Amino acid sequence: MRVVKSPNYNERSDAGIKYLIMHYTGMASGAEALIRLCDAKSEVAAHYLIEENGEVYSLVDESHRAWHSGVSKWEDDEDINDRSIGIELVNPGHPYPGYESDYVSFPGAQMESLISLSQEIIGRHKIKPWHVLGHSDVAWRRKIDPGELFDWKMLSENGVGCWPKRENDNIEVSSEHFLTGLKFYGYSTEGCHENQTEIISAFQRHFRQSNFSGVLDSETMGILMDLLKQKIS
Ligand SMILES: [Zn+2]
Known part of the structure; x- marks a missing residue:
């Protein structure tokens, strides 16, 4: 070094x-x-x-x-x-x-x-x-x-950071639940209730890199649920 x-x-x-x-x-x-x-x-x-x-x-x-x-x-x-x-x-x-x-x-x-x-x-x-x-x-x-x-x-x-398991499918898409989950995970969600595209895109850019359009879908919901499980358990 x-x-x-x-x-x-x-x-x-x-x-x-x-x-x-x-x-x-x-x-x-x-x-x-x-x-x-x-x-x-x-x-x-x-x-x-x-x-x-x-x-x-x-x-x-x-x-x-x-x-x-x-x-x-x-x-x-x-x-x-x-x-x-x-x-x-x-x-x-x-x-x-x-x-x-x-x-x-x-x-x-x-x-x-x-x-x-x-x-x-x-x-x-x-x-x-x-x-x-x-x-x-x-x-x-x-x-x-x-x-x-x-x-x-x-x-x-390699033991550095979190990555979601992709087991959670068919989770109902709810932007309200997603925002609550994001806040629990650690993201700053103040002022996001009107426009969530940017914060969803930021989340996807890290955890669902194949598509970070900022559109909330079932897979993105499932990924967040899995990450929360990892953090809480
Ligand atoms: Zn930087």
Whole structure:
């Protein structure tokens, strides 16, 4: 592991580390991302950066509060940076106005490094599987990273995070029940009763990646039910 210090952190409260948050860099190259994450003017960092070839950089010591998640919420926690370790994966990310890119799959070497690093972090801080999340889970109103090509299933098979079993079919579609379930699982659902497309899409981007249209269906309901079962049991 290479150590490159970023100034973009401050002290944590004593609430304790509870989450592991995954991001993509959304920049053309790892070198550019490294410069940005270590530039005091950018005011963003993560604890770790992982290159496409699997090289891991330590940017901020885990004891510090790195600035990676911004305005975010999960369960009752409104300061995710205070309670999390953040990992940035080099990936061009999705295009947006003024930025052209090709969002691509995360290479095997990068995922292997991510799995080993995450296993260590989870062990060190006793992070629960349902507290291993994407930026898009804790900040779905603003963020879509690490996105639908991020292999959460592979991670879960290696003891990192949750992945649903697909046994629950023929579950009645009820957007009210779905929202209640999402809130129980941890999502911030305030103000979602009028328009749920975005939050459903964020959920699908993580847990039902083949179709993240934001339309609620029986399979999506079943996936949430299974995840809740895992969290409660
Ligand atoms: Zn992010």
